[in-house]
Amino acid sequence: MARKKIALIGGGQIGGVLVQLIAQKQLGDVVLFDIVEDLPQGKTLDIVEASRVDLFDVNLRGTNDYKDIEGSDLVIITAGLPRKPGMSRDDLLVTNAKIMKTVAENVKQYAPNAIVIVISNPLDAMVTLFQKITGFPTNRVIGQAGVLDSSRFATFIAWELGVSVKDVNAMVLGGHGDTMVPIVRYANVNGIPIMELLERKYNDKNKAKEVMDAMVNRTKMAGGEVIKLLKTGSAFYSPASSAVAMSEAILYDEKRILPTCAFLNGEFGVKGYYVGVPAVLGANGAERIIEFKLDTEEQTALDNSVKAVKGLVEDMTRLGF
Numbered sequence: 209m210a211r212k213k214i215a216l217i218g219g220g221q222i223g224g225v226l227v228q229l230i231a232q233k234q235l236g237d238v239v240l241f242d243i244v245e246d247l248p249q250g251k252t253l254d255i256v257e258a259s260r261v262d263l264f265d266v267n268l269r270g271t272n273d274y275k276d277i278e279g280s281d282l283v284i285i286t287a288g289l290p291r292k293p294g295m296s297r298d299d300l301l302v303t304n305a306k307i308m309k310t311v312a313e314n315v316k317q318y319a320p321n322a323i324v325i326v327i328s329n330p331l332d333a334m335v336t337l338f339q340k341i342t343g344f345p346t347n348r349v350i351g352q353a354g355v356l357d358s359s360r361f362a363t364f365i366a367w368e369l370g371v372s373v374k375d376v377n378a379m380v381l382g383g384h385g386d387t388m389v390p391i392v393r394y395a396n397v398n399g400i401p402i403m404e405l406l407e408r409k410y411n412d413k414n415k416a417k418e419v420m421d422a423m424v425n426r427t428k429m430a431g432g433e434v435i436k437l438l439k440t441g442s443a444f445y446s447p448a449s450s451a452v453a454m455s456e457a458i459l460y461d462e463k464r465i466l467p468t469c470a471f472l473n474g475e476f477g478v479k480g481y482y483v484g485v486p487a488v489l490g491a492n493g494a495e496r497i498i499e500f501k502l503d504t505e506e507q508t509a510l511d512n513s514v515k516a517v518k519g520l521v522e523d524m525t526r527l528g529f
């Protein structure tokens with residue numbers, strides 16, 4: 209079987225880590241595209257020179273020419289500016305929409321059959337724009353946000369309970385903004401509900417709720433917390449890992465259920481918008497949305513998050529994108 213071809217559009221912080229992870233896992237041959245001359249060539253050269261040490265053997269190529277992404281099976285997009293301290297993801301809308309427009313036009317021309325994972329922010333709007341410009345079927349255009357947001361939530365829960373993060377299952381739905389919706393009711397440690405464990409730990413229902421609320425809030429603000437510490441940009445290791453998990457599910461047709469920014473056709477009461485929901489990821493991209501019943505509070509929170517996504521998409525349309 210021929211190796212898969214993976215194009216990475218954007219050779220910045222996330223793009224670089226993506227190349228390294230994909231190479232180490234030998235998921236396929238990589239073409240790293242960036243508009244900055246020599247940057248993607250330098251990054252791929254640096255990474256491939258570790259191939260003897262890391263024992264991987266795939267082709268890595270840096271380019272400033274879109275033609276080189278021709279025939280890619282998978283495209284991951286990180287082109288665009290990241291946030292700086294004090295900025296919201298929405299502040300990036302105009303700049304990154306302009307960038308996404310050229311990216312989408314070129315991916316449409318050179319990799320018309322690819323499955324595409326968008327990471328650029330504001331995420332939900334950028335996925336929407338990419339799909340609109342390319343006209344690709346919606347199952348082939350998805351966004352990475354929920355895998356990372358859920359992993360952040362799981363990490364905080366593991367620290368709080370003093371258990372291995374490997375045993376924590378927690379999911380975050382909704383748009384990738386401050387209105388995202390960590391689902392507390394189904395969060396568990398190997399099947400045991402988190403709230404029960406917290407109530408046992410504190411022997412106090414109110415205290416348990418207070419602790420959970422703090423973890424939910426930290427999850428929602430987790431991107432900003434990293435930016436404040438880094439000062440020059442936003443998180444890049446964990447977003448790259450998250451996109452790689454989605455890529456593996458797609459390339460190996462794993463049918464994993466991962467929180468994915470996917471196009472909804474009535475699921476969860478949302479029609480015609482990209483929002484974070486659990487989706488089955490396999491060889492055909494987002495093959496199915498997994499719907500489940502939300503309680504009133506969760507549905508209200510999701511509706512509120514969808515409202516924020518709609519607002520952003522409307523702003524983008526008004527601005528001519």
Ligand code: A3D
Nearest residue numbers: 218219220221222243286287288289290307327328329447
């Ligand atoms: P950064 O290190 O600045 O890399 C972005 C790269 O895009 C740079 O190398 C630019 O040269 C390149 N670029 C700019 N314009 C173009 C263009 N027209 N065509 C191709 N490449 C171009 O940023 P980063 O890697 O840290 O972040 C990339 C994006 O991901 C930003 O928009 C972030 O906000 C976003 N992000 C998303 C998440 C999610 O979980 C959704 C998390 C973290 C960052």
